Amino acid sequence: MTLKELNKKCHCFAKKTLRRCGKGRRRILHHGPLSESNYAGKVKICKVTGDRKLCARMASLGVIPGEEAELICPKSGSRCILRINGGTLSLDQTTSNNIIVQSV
Amino acid sequence: MSHSKITMALAGNPNAGKTTLFNKLTGARQHVGNYPGITVSHKEGYFKHQDHKIIITDLPGTYSLTAYSVEEIVSRDFLTNEKPDVVINIVDASNLERNLYLTTQFLEMGVPLIIALNMMDVARDRGIEIRFKKLSELLGIPVVPIIARSGKGKEELISEAIKIANKNLPLISKDISYGEDLDEVLMELIDTIAEASFLTPNYTPRFTAIKYLEHDDQMLTKGAESNPELARHLEQTVGVVSDHLLKTMDVYPEAIIADHRYGFIKSIVRQGVMTHKFDTDRLYTSDRIDKVLTNRLMGPVVMLAILFGLYQFTFSWSELPVLWMEGFFSWLGATVEFYLPDGMLKSMVISGVIDGVGGVLGFVPLIMFMFFGIAVLEDSGYLARVAFMMDRIFRTFGLHGSSVMPFIVSGGIAGGCAVPGVMATRTLRSPKERMATLLTVPFMNCGAKVPVLVLLIGTFFNEHKALYMFLFTMHAWLVALFAAKFLRMTVLKGEATPFVMELPPYRFPTFQGLLIHTWERTWQYIKKAGTVILGISILLWALMTFPGLPDSQSEYYETLRNQTLSSFTPHVQQELEKRISKSNQLSADAEMLRNKLNLIDQQQSAATLKNSVAGKIGSFFEPVSSFAGFDWRTNIAMLGGFAAKEVIISTLGTVYSMGDLSSENAGSLGQRLFNDPNWNRVVAVSAMVFIMFYAPCFVTLVCIAKEASWKWAFFSMAFNTVFAFLAAVAIFQIGSLFG
Numbered sequence: 001m002t003l004k005e006l007n008k009k010c011h012c013f014a015k016k017t018l019r020r021c022g023k024g025r026r027r028i029l030h031h032g033p034l035s036e037s038n039y040a041g042k043v044k045i046c047k048v049t050g051d052r053k054l055c056a057r058m059a060s061l062g063v064i065p066g067e068e069a070e071l072i073c074p075k076s077g078s079r080c081i082l083r084i085n086g087g088t089l090s091l092d093q094t095t096s097n098n099i100i101v102q103s104v
Numbered sequence: 105m106s107h108s109k110i111t112m113a114l115a116g117n118p119n120a121g122k123t124t125l126f127n128k129l130t131g132a133r134q135h136v137g138n139y140p141g142i143t144v145s146h147k148e149g150y151f152k153h154q155d156h157k158i159i160i161t162d163l164p165g166t167y168s169l170t171a172y173s174v175e176e177i178v179s180r181d182f183l184t185n186e187k188p189d190v191v192i193n194i195v196d197a198s199n200l201e202r203n204l205y206l207t208t209q210f211l212e213m214g215v216p217l218i219i220a221l222n223m224m225d226v227a228r229d230r231g232i233e234i235r236f237k238k239l240s241e242l243l244g245i246p247v248v249p250i251i252a253r254s255g256k257g258k259e260e261l262i263s264e265a266i267k268i269a270n271k272n273l274p275l276i277s278k279d280i281s282y283g284e285d286l287d288e289v290l291m292e293l294i295d296t297i298a299e300a301s302f303l304t305p306n307y308t309p310r311f312t313a314i315k316y317l318e319h320d321d322q323m324l325t326k327g328a329e330s331n332p333e334l335a336r337h338l339e340q341t342v343g344v345v346s347d348h349l350l351k352t353m354d355v356y357p358e359a360i361i362a363d364h365r366y367g368f369i370k371s372i373v374r375q376g377v378m379t380h381k382f383d384t385d386r387l388y389t390s391d392r393i394d395k396v397l398t399n400r401l402m403g404p405v406v407m408l409a410i411l412f413g414l415y416q417f418t419f420s421w422s423e424l425p426v427l428w429m430e431g432f433f434s435w436l437g438a439t440v441e442f443y444l445p446d447g448m449l450k451s452m453v454i455s456g457v458i459d460g461v462g463g464v465l466g467f468v469p470l471i472m473f474m475f476f477g478i479a480v481l482e483d484s485g486y487l488a489r490v491a492f493m494m495d496r497i498f499r500t501f502g503l504h505g506s507s508v509m510p511f512i513v514s515g516g517i518a519g520g521c522a523v524p525g526v527m528a529t530r531t532l533r534s535p536k537e538r539m540a541t542l543l544t545v546p547f548m549n550c551g552a553k554v555p556v557l558v559l560l561i562g563t564f565f566n567e568h569k570a571l572y573m574f575l576f577t578m579h580a581w582l583v584a585l586f587a588a589k590f591l592r593m594t595v596l597k598g599e600a601t602p603f604v605m606e607l608p609p610y611r612f613p614t615f616q617g618l619l620i621h622t623w624e625r626t627w628q629y630i631k632k633a634g635t636v637i638l639g640i641s642i643l644l645w646a647l648m649t650f651p652g653l654p655d656s657q658s659e660y661y662e663t664l665r666n667q668t669l670s671s672f673t674p675h676v677q678q679e680l681e682k683r684i685s686k687s688n689q690l691s692a693d694a695e696m697l698r699n700k701l702n703l704i705d706q707q708q709s710a711a712t713l714k715n716s717v718a719g720k721i722g723s724f725f726e727p728v729s730s731f732a733g734f735d736w737r738t739n740i741a742m743l744g745g746f747a748a749k750e751v752i753i754s755t756l757g758t759v760y761s762m763g764d765l766s767s768e769n770a771g772s773l774g775q776r777l778f779n780d781p782n783w784n785r786v787v788a789v790s791a792m793v794f795i796m797f798y799a800p801c802f803v804t805l806v807c808i809a810k811e812a813s814w815k816w817a818f819f820s821m822a823f824n825t826v827f828a829f830l831a832a833v834a835i836f837q838i839g840s841l842f843g
Contacts, residue, residue: 057172059359070391087199089605
């Protein structure tokens, strides 16, 4: 099968690329690790750092750069609850330190 | 009909309702075992549908099929090795996108698949409408809407699943595009793999290629074993792409793959599969509850209140049934006493069987209420929040948030049992955190230690019973946590694993589910009473009875008895004999004779006990145990506690009652201890500390050995006993110093 055939056969987003965190028109309230976010509400994931296993695990849970998520309990002892892709994830400090977000 | 016996596998995300559907389909016809070598439960059940006999396996809940966790490996291996005729993928309709992520991987794997779209009712309540026919059409596989809780749609689901099973489809991967960069490499890899028939027929070339790109450890190892040269070539090709992606986009291929899978799902969902009636941004009730229940300040307060409620529920509601059970066993004991002739058999049945097993079965109502309460917390989704909130505290001690469940089950709120507690450590993924939890849960105050504590506190600290009980519960927690910290700093050194957990939405538990969960755990407890404890009680009874008194001493007591009898008139003797069958008032003389005879009986029993094997062991340890204030009789009880903690109280009852079979109620035992010169407040505290922390009971040890190894079981026995003894000695010595 050629690439063209594949693109036709698949639902077409072969050209899809990861969306990056850009500087929006609105003032950004927070940009940095999720653990330091002081604001409950929508955030955009900019980057996931840490070892490869953690990144992969986060990716499989939908924590991928460019995704938007909702932070439910910020600053509750540095651990947070994140709503993403319809699920609710609880993360500890080490993990949330590794997720760089920006408020939307 | 091509199949009369069909194998099915239930797969899906955690909390998607797999187990609920499994219970609905199989009812009680299920078997829970272990996957060989690891401690992930293997649940298999049977049922009949029309003419087909169906064997169904409930696979562990997973989010993906990459080797990130044991569950994922187990699920994937089961699918490749056992090749079930059809895989039922349970998808939570109220959380469609996340759940379909696993579906995409099943599609890529090419297994015969059917989707059970569960929780359609919850989705509807949330204003989500799903056109399942459209979903089926776009994915190219059947989709059946069901409500697992009520069993709605299960018949249709099974009929559809049987249709697929009968088709005997070969493995065909569904293609998903991963973007230009990856697709190009993927094609190249697929061609190479297909040409060399690499890892076929178990995996399709596309699946293998994707796993190589995802850097899946297990697949890389498998590949290297099957064709090292080709594997090296594939790894090199993938390595080049990975480096390129890392340089240009700062991500690993697996992130791009995951992103495209979610993209694929979104593209499907947006083609009219899912419509929201309400604003998609709104928070669901579950999230709103979480805002309060996991709040930094409110969360712990509510958690303590709920745990206290569970404690109240367990202890107050079970009070009456526990009394009934006790009543039943004392009735049984009295009946046996009345009908069986005096002798060895009677003594064995009463002291060995009824007292031993009855003591354990008497707790069944309490255990059942506690497991019911825990099942409510678990099934409602609150326990996951408790784990989340407790993670911070547990982490300080080198444990994991998920350790909270084993601790609670073992008696974190006094009254559990270490056996299910040890088994509950299976939810922990990191081996070291799991081992630290497993070794420290026996420190908790299980249901068998509670009566001993209640007895000793009631006897020696009667004025502040509740306070002391609470203090001892807290003490158990502190010791367990510090012991865990100590283990994690010494023999179990290692990194902490990140706490990443999906919180299930709050739900009303189903009654059937609660009953099944409660029964499963209660049954384990009853089985223990029927087998191990029965054997051990009889063994202990034998240890405490044999070899018996030497003939000369028996004769001495017999002569003493005859002398006493002859010192009274025959009239008084007759009166006492009649009294045995009729409950008349005795004259003063007869009363005196009875007391004298009882005293002789007691002395003889004491002599018998001291001469018995158990008595000799107790006396042997007395020089050492006296540092902690324990005499030989307490030693016998502690020895019995090695077998099962339940035995401590009944042994104390026996050794301090000295042959008086019918007066074994706690009050009088307490009185006897209170009046005994060897017992005082300091000894009581020392004994309680020793009982709380010394070697776990035999059944727990067997469980530790099964879950870890015999080496760890012996370690736990030695470590706990040495620790408990040192603590008891310290308390006794310091306490005695201050009077």
